[in-house]
Amino acid sequence: MDTGNRTEVVSFYQAIYMASEGYRDRIGWTGNYTSTAAGAEGTVSSVFSGDIERRVNYYRAMCGLKADVRVNSGSTVNIVSGDDWVPPANTTKAAASQRSALMIVRTYPGNSGLSHDPPNSSTAWTTAAWNANRNGNLALGFFGPGAVDAYFQEDVNGTSAWNVDVGHRRWLLFQWSTDFASGDTPGSFTPGSGSVRPPSNSMYVVPKISELDFAPAVIFATYPPAGFFPARLNAGFWSLSYPGGDFSAATVTLRDSASNVQPVTIVSRRTGYGDNSIVWQVPASVAAKSVTSDRTWNVTVSNIRGEGVPTQHSYQVILIDPDRLNETPVVSGNSSPVGSGSVYAISGVTGADKMEAGIFLRSASGWNEGAEDAAASAVVDRTAGSYPFRAITAGYVKSGSKAFRLTFPTRYDPFINGVPAQEFELGRELVPGASGTLNFQFRRGLMTAASKLAVETSDDGLTWTALGTPWSGTGGAGDSAFQSASLNLPAGAAPLRVRFRYYLADSVSPLYAHEDYPTQPTGIFIDDIKVSGCDWLEQTGAVGAPGLASFTLDATTAGRPLASGQEWWLRARAVVGGKAFSYGPAKSVKPSGPLQLTGPAQPPTTGADYSFIPDPAAQSYQLEVTTVDNSEVWTEGAEHSPAPQVSSATGSYAVSDNLAGYRKSGSFAFRLGLSTPEDNEDHFTIERVVVPTAASTLDFWLRRGPMSLTNRLHVELST
Structure with a gap:
């Protein structure tokens, strides 16, 4: 895992960390809170165990450690000489942890279940539960991957009383570990009585000697880890660990991106929890769990002792929002293409799984x-x-x-x-x-x-x-x-x-x-x-592919024919770690159609040249020049003189009729009817080009003669 590559860190978070979210619906707990008999602790689903395993290994990978630790593998408990209570040797860590999780919640609101040496008077106590408590991280109020988060961040109530030593984190980052186990209960609430059973977790972390893997080279394990790191997983207690390291006289210097020293307080040099470590508390501004832009912190730990241990370690932590990318994809190309088929370029995002182009039609909101x-x-x-x-x-x-x-x-x-x-x-x-x-x-x-x-x-x-x-x-x-x-x-x-x-x-x-x-x-x-x-914006089309650098805007990609008068918004986005990020800025495109004129809106009196987009099917062209008079008020009657500016499509009757009683003024009125039983529609058109203003109206008089209830009169406009 290259934490120095921002896009890779974002991808890893979206693909691996987020894959364990939704675990609440996958726990599949078969236990109950009403009994303390054997089996009351129940079991959890293998998918849920996989969620926990993935979350643990996410953190280990980010911290530079070997990230193939198993969870609930079926390995047996760790029994050492001097244990006060000894479960059967064939007891699995998973079974012991599950019983421990039940004991934790059944002793609530007491806290004996959170003890690493719980008395045998504790509700649901067994020797297996005692063993898991002795060798485990314990939490009340969290379970599954959420408990893993709490153990690493060490800044919440419910993870026992020794958070200042970040012992939970240190055991999960123990460099030679290969096998953990987890016991979980999901919690419950009873509406009638208001009874609350918080979730619980028992994470078996202390390994047997036979499980240790000494092959990987030892490293400085820091939290937060060096490089880019999601701010939402940040903590108030930062730590550095090294096997065999002596931090008794070590000092910590923290600087911001401008090299200004930030105050820190060393709160623990205690040994005994996983690898030896030093822990310091950072200011609230450094412990922020939300950032709108990347924030850089530089750390140096000096005066480290120990045989073969480096005396100093310096590193940089860059807190990021993993739901934001630092590169913005942009679409470029012709804003006024002639018809369809124009090609548009996309500026990509480095390291993206694929790029997508969204094609949106901008329309008035009438919904x-x-x-x-x-x-x-x-x-x-x-x-x-x-x-x-x-x-x-x-x-x-x-x-x-x-x-x-x-x-x-x-x-x-x-x-x-x-x-x-x-x-x-x-x-x-x-x-x-x-x-x-x-x-x-x-x-x-x-x-x-x-x-x-x-x-x-x-x-x-x-x-x-x-x-x-x-x-x-x-x-x-x-x-x-x-x-x-x-x-x-x-x-x-x-x-x-x-x-x-x-x-x-x-x-x-x-x-x-x-x-x-x-x-x-x-x-x-x-x-x-x-x-x-x-x-x-109505999304009508999309194009996506790994490395997509351009696309064609046409009826296929847009999902409908392109036409003059439309406005399309073309936007690009990156898919990183399986997550589709927000679209970048829109490229507004207004297609031009055949016969669309271009030229000066206010030509000089000496004249001006105009051009138009040819129509491939045309044999010749006609140019019409019309004056526009917005103040004109005209009345279109049906009189024969002067001749009305009307064209008609009627049947065997005249559109101009002088039937008595059916004229508002003058000698004639326009008439529409159906001339035969087979006739479906008749109409007439006023042959005037109208340029309406916001206050324009169309007024007319009408009188209906005998009409079927299914007959309709429509008044329609066309451009």
């Missing part, structure tokens, strides 16, 4: 996003899935048969140790004008004052900004009817995404949850989402 089960619905549902998102609650639908619903699925989720926010996103990218607005209808049901609805926008999907002030709940009464909301959208060059987010602003506030009131209208209901003063 109405309701919650109906329609194929055209463009909403991304990110709710819990435990309540109806498209709800049919009586009285809480503005139009149609359904409305979007956001509510808290539960009062407490042990996985996040809190109340899960709920959200959905419009699956449309908006291009607001100067007066663009987002409009929708909402009705609050059972919502406490701390329950909030925020409407937010983002131009990259990473940073979200609230529109206006969030709506708060009004208690058990809610709204008596739907309310209208209108929010101004910020105009800008980049298209916007919009999401609706429902969250609890105060973690200790009471709330209404769906699981407590399954038949009541908890939460907020949203319907008829529209925008005005906006265009939107």
Whole structure:
């Protein structure tokens, strides 16, 4: 793993670290919290064990260590002379760890289960559980890959009391280890009683001598590791380890990218946990877990002692956001191509799996996003899935048969140790004008004052900004009817995404949850989402391939024919580590069609030259010059003199008719009918070229004679 290559680090994070996310749904725990009998600890799925193994090896690889450690391989427990309690020798580490995890949670809210020497009076205690506690990292409130994160970061409650020594991290980074085991329980919450069982983890980390692999060369193992590193995995306690290193007199110097010294406090030189280490606490600004641009820190550890141990080690840590790339792909090419077939170039991203070009048609926003089960619905549902998102609650639908619903699925989720926010996103990218607005209808049901609805926008999907002030709940009464909301959208060059987010602003506030009131209208209901003063981008096509450097814009790649008057936005993005990153800036393309004229808009009185795009099928051309008079008001009657400027396509009757009683003025009126039973349509056209203004209207009088209920009169415009 080359941590000096930013793109490789991003790719490794997206492909390996993120592959273990979603582990909550894969644990497959077969145990229970009601019994302490043998087997109550249950087992976990092999896929879940693989998630843990992948997460451990991700960290080891980033730190430069051999990254092929096994988890839950079936290896047996470590029994050493002098152990107070000895399980059967054929007990596997996985089984012992699983029993330990049950003991940890069954002793909650006590903490004897988190002891490395738990008394045999502890609930669910067995000799196997004691052995796993003796040889393991222990956590309450975390499980699976989440516990691995907690062990490495060492900055959270629930990982016992010795975080300052970063012992959990040091055992997982023990350079000669080859085999770990993990026991896990996922946690539970009982709505009626409010009973909480936090998740738990027991990670068997102390190896047997026979398992050690001394082949790899020893190195300085640092955390955070040298090179580029995701800031979200940063820690307040930084450390450096080396087998046999003596750090008793070592010093640490930390500098920023401008060589300014940053204050650090050495908090541990303690031995006994994995490899010998030195640990120092960094300032909050250095321990940041979120960065918008890369931040560099330079570390030097000096006066290290030990036989064969280097006396000094210097390295650089560059904290990054792994969801952002430092290279922006750009599309370049002709802004006004003639017809289709133009080729556009893409500036690539170094090290990308592949490049993609997105082809979007910019159109006026005339849609109405309701919650109906329609194929055209463009909403991304990110709710819990435990309540109806498209709800049919009586009285809480503005139009149609359904409305979007956001509510808290539960009062407490042990996985996040809190109340899960709920959200959905419009699956449309908006291009607001100067007066663009987002409009929708909402009705609050059972919502406490701390329950909030925020409407937010983002131009990259990473940073979200609230529109206006969030709506708060009004208690058990809610709204008596739907309310209208209108929010101004910020105009800008980049298209916007919009999401609706429902969250609890105060973690200790009471709330209404769906699981407590399954038949009541908890939460907020949203319907008829529209925008005005906006265009939107409809993605109609895409092209992607490894190393893609150019593409052709035509009916095939665009997904529909190109025509004059359209505006296409061409955008490129990189796929790195299997993740499609945000699109770069758009290339606006307006195709030109045959006969489109170019030339000065205000020619001199002496004349000017104009050119046009030829039509390959034309035999000759005719140029029409017309004066435009926006002040002209004309009346088109059906009189024979002067002759009306009208062309008609009628059957066996005249379009100009003098039938008594069916004339508004003069002697004639225009008439449309169907001349035979087989006749489907008759029409006449006013042969005037009209250039409307914002205040222009078309006015006429009509009188219907005998007409079938299926007959229609349409007034239509054409360019």
